[in-house]
Amino acid sequence: MAQTESVTRPPASARPSGIRTxxxxxxxxxxxxxxxxxxxxxxxxxxxxxxxxxxxxxxxxxxxxxxxxxxxxxLGTYLYVMKDDMFLNSLKVSVMVTVIGTALALFMTALAAYPLSKPRLRGRKGFILMYIFTMLFSGGLVPTYLLMQNLHLVNKMPVLFLPAMISVFNMLIIKNYFESLPDSLEESAKLDGASNLAILFRITVPLSMPVFATIALFYAVHFWNDFFTSMIYINDPKLKPMQLYLKELLVSSSDSFLQENKNPDSALNATPQSIQAASILLATIPIVVVYPFLQKYFVKGVLVGSVKE
Amino acid sequence: MKKTVTVLSIAALAATAAGCGGGSDAGSSSSPAPSSATAATSGPKPELRQLNQFDRYDATKEAPAKWITERTGYTVKYDLLPAENADEKLNLLMANKEPYDLMKLNKNQFSKLVSSGALEPLDDLIAKYGKNLKQAIAPESWEAVKVNGKIYAIPEASSGNLVNFELAVRQDILDELGLKVPTTRDELYTVLKTIKEKKGIIPLTGGKDPFIGDIASTFGLSTQWEDNGGTLRNYVENPAMKEYLTFMNKLYKEGLMDPEWGINTGAKAIEKLSSGKAAMYRVAYYDGGNLNNALLKNFPNAKMTLIPFLKDANGKNKVVATTGVSWFISIPKFAPHKDDALKLIDAKLEKDTFKGLAIGQEGVHHEVKDGKYYPIQPKFADEWANASAFVTGVDQNVYPTYWQARVRKDPYVQSYFETIQENAKPALVIDPLTFAPPLDNISKNSQKLAKLVEDSFLKFISGSEPMSNYDAFVANWKAQGGDEMTKEANDWYKANKK
Structure with a gap:
């Protein structure tokens, strides 16, 4: 009895002495x-x-x-899925899009956020408003499709990440974080003779790792989970990412598809449920695994001791 | 990029012209056309682009696609529509004049594109190059693709008059209760009632579809459209529909059918049946393998019996067969290689080419036993499972026999398929609109109204809507487009009835 009590009781330092549970x-x-x-x-x-x-x-x-x-x-289902060319290929596409997309998007977003975080930028309000405008209004699907077509992006891999380079929401988060960094850091660097670029890369960026980790995660999850872009712009089976592969796998075995399609061949070729389950798991694991690796950047108090006021 | 395309199409035009003139190959010397394509016949052949319906394959790795290139000399690049929102995607592609040479469309898509003027009339091309086409395709199929007297697609007929579903029951439960396989509606009712009382399981399970053809035909209902004294009538207007729904409502109220009917999926119904929670189901032949394998695993002594189609009071019955034109192979107005597209379609229907395309090589992919084609596994499944997607128009004289190799992949699927077709044979009926060309009002309304009918029928069956509201439902159906459909269906029917 006494033992269990000592286990459930928090350490003495954490609670004022004399108060018993x-x-x-x-x-x-x-x-x-x-x-x-x-x-x-x-x-x-x-x-x-x-x-x-x-x-x-x-x-x-x-x-x-x-x-x-x-x-x-x-475990035959896993062997089957891992030997499936279309699965492996879509995995490759997804990994590439996620890695390249996240790196580029983070870089671009940070570059957009940095000047906007400096009050001395002329016309700052106007620029920010222009960004926010795109958050609220968009051109619609067909014009956007035609734009991609004219840019020769349809059925090319870059279409899966280029249009999503800057998420205004993420950009604003980074901008606010930059603004929260003490001005005195920049001033002290200037006194030491640092250029603007040196301040960005040697002072601001190292101090912003927590927000970068967060935003990188947002982007990575977005790129990994996005199926809509690929559904609209990609016809080439070689460029289909994981989520589109999964969606098609599940849809092609659903009742509504088989009924609408009225094609007995689809019904005869339907994918067994155990293989569907294995595919879903194999497609989900990679992005779940990313979380723990980013954990170490979510460290608090990096600023402690950098400024004395 | 643009330049090569232009050069290619010029070369192609030159080649076609040369081909018609009698086989000089003046065009080929300056042509950068892919050399592999030139092997089979004279003259360079352009790479063609084909838009296909959604399915799960990578066309660049598919053996049937290679077979087509080998036999016809054409390389074809295939794009697929997505699994969902396919129609929107198609609109985008058409708005953008995507240079496809041929497209495999379903009836609705075909109907929309024809009326928007996006498709090329094919009569002249067929007259010029369609030697095999004319032999392979039956006259009634051509009727289905004519709009204002002109042919706008090559009709790809379905794989014969097929019946997909039949009621099946657990024979071991019938034996245990001393029951016989029912042959009429009353016997069916007794069987369901007895199973409910003695076993306490769901007597009849099913998913979603409120129209059980096996039972409805005992009320004289069959196809969606029926000839009622020379005029077409939709089955919702048939007074027998009320009787059918009343009967189903009785089954529902007495707990003789699955209370979750309205939300079941096909997979769920099979789950209930194979885990012993239900005794009867209207099974599709293609689910025969899955169902029996799972059932036998759980109940080694279980046995499913297909119930021969029930007969009405006069000993008659009708079974609806699906048939007609499944796919429409069209050439868009802006296609860069119209002549070659049609030549390709025609070349694919050459006897041996078509047979190889449909079921692969004898001894490698299929074998012949007692005059029937059987797949050789796993080769057939690995290489030829998706072959139907590459077919553009079928030789209607032989395709059904070839296609049936596909149902012989599993002994249960095969026996279900063959038993159902056998049972249905004497009573087959087909919808009078089966070979009608696309009718605007029907294309426009049929999906929406089918949903209305399904939802309303489910409500009548479950009793959440009283049968006294049936006439109000029919009025609503008519107002929402039913009248338009009926009128248009009759206009066509009366003009074309022989």
Missing amino acids: SLGEKIFSFLNYTLFVFLALITIFPFLNLLAKSMSGEAAVVSGKVTLYPIDFQ
Whole structure:
């Protein structure tokens, strides 16, 4: 009894001495933790379900017996998906678009944000308004398509990232972060004889890693998950990214597609559910894996000690 | 880029002209056309661009595409429409005058593009180059592609008169309860009732579709449009529809059909059946393999029996077959190589070329047993599964027999397919509009009204809308375009009835 009490009690330094946890508090914490653990489990349930389905025999999946653990364990589905040329190719496209797109987009966005964060830029308000205007209004699908066509971007890989180089929302976040950096840092650098570019790359950029990490993640997730752009601009099967591949895989086995299409061949070639599950998992894992690697940049207090006021 | 295209098309024009004049190859010497394409026949052949419907394949790796190039000398670059919003994408491509030489369209897309004037009339080209086409395609199929007397597409006929669905029941449950396979509606009712009482499972499951042909035909209902004393009438206006819905509502109220009917998907219904939660389902032959494999895994002694199509009080029945023209192969007005496009379509229908395209090589992809074509697995599945996408027009005399190799990929699928067709044979009917050309009002309204009919029927069956509102529903249906459709259907029908 005494032991459990000492476990649940937070370390002495964290709480004023003399206040003991009452029974009510303990019950509350217990229920609280249970509730949140339960909520956390709910969010991973769909993944577990897919994982179980992807490792089960098709017969068990078809009859709806698989929930949390695999029945008739097998891994053939994964072998099948990983040998599928179209899957591998779409994975390659997605990785390239995400890596190139994120790097370029972050670079461009930061470059746009930096001058806009300096009050001494003439016409700053006007520029910002022009950016915000594009957030609220766009040209519409058909004119945009025609524009891409005239730029010879349709059916080319750059169409998947070039039009999304600057997200105004992300740009504003970076701009606000730049504005929050103390002016005195820039002044001190100037006194040391640093040029504008040196200030940007040697002072501002190193101090902005947390916001860059955040925005890079936003961009990476956006590029990875985007299927609409590719659906509109890409006809060439070699340029189809992962999400489009997945969407087509799932849609082509759906009732509505088979009914509308009225093509018995599609029905005869329908993809087994266990293979669908394996494909979804394999397509999701890469982007989920990115999160922990970016974690280390979300460090607080990098500014501590840089300025004394 | 632009320059090479221009040069190519000039070369192509020159080549076509030369070809007609009698085979001098003056054009080819200066031509940069791909050399691999020139092997088969004289003169250089341009690379053609074809727009296909969505499916999951990479055309550059597909063996049937290589076969076409090998046999006809044409290299074809294929683009695919997306799985969703295909019509919007097609509009974008057409607005942009994307230089496709041929396009494989469905009926709605064809109808829209014809009326917007985007398609090339093909009569002259067919007369010039369509030697095989004229033999391969039946006269009634040509009727389906004529608009104002001109042909705007090569009709690709479906793979025969096919019946996809039939009711199937767990034979082992019938045996256990001492029941016989029902042959009439009353017997069906008794079977469902007994299963409900004795076993407590869902007697009849199904997904979404409120019109169960097997049961509806016992009320005299069959095709969507029917000849009622010389005039076409939609089945919603048939008084028998009310009786059918009343009967279905009774099944629903008494718990004899799946309470989740309106939200089930096909996969869900099969799940219920194969896990023993339901006893009867209107199964599609292509689901036969999945269903039986899963069911036998769970219940090794289970057995599904297809219920021969129920008969009405007079011992008669009707089974609706899907047939007609599935795809429309059109050449857009702005196509750069119209002559070559048609030559290609025609060359693909040459006897041996077409057979190879449809089912691959004998001994490699398929084999012949008792006069039937069987796929050789896994070669057929690996290389020829998507071949139908590359077909542009079929030889209607032989295609159904070739195509059936596809259903013989699985013994269950095969036996379901063959049993259903066998059971349906004496009672087959087809919709009188099957071979009608695109009719504007029908293309415009049919999707919207089909949705209205499905939703309303589900409500009548589940009882959330009382049957007394049926006449109001029909009035609504007529107002929303039903009248327009009926009028147009009749105009065509009366002018073309023989």
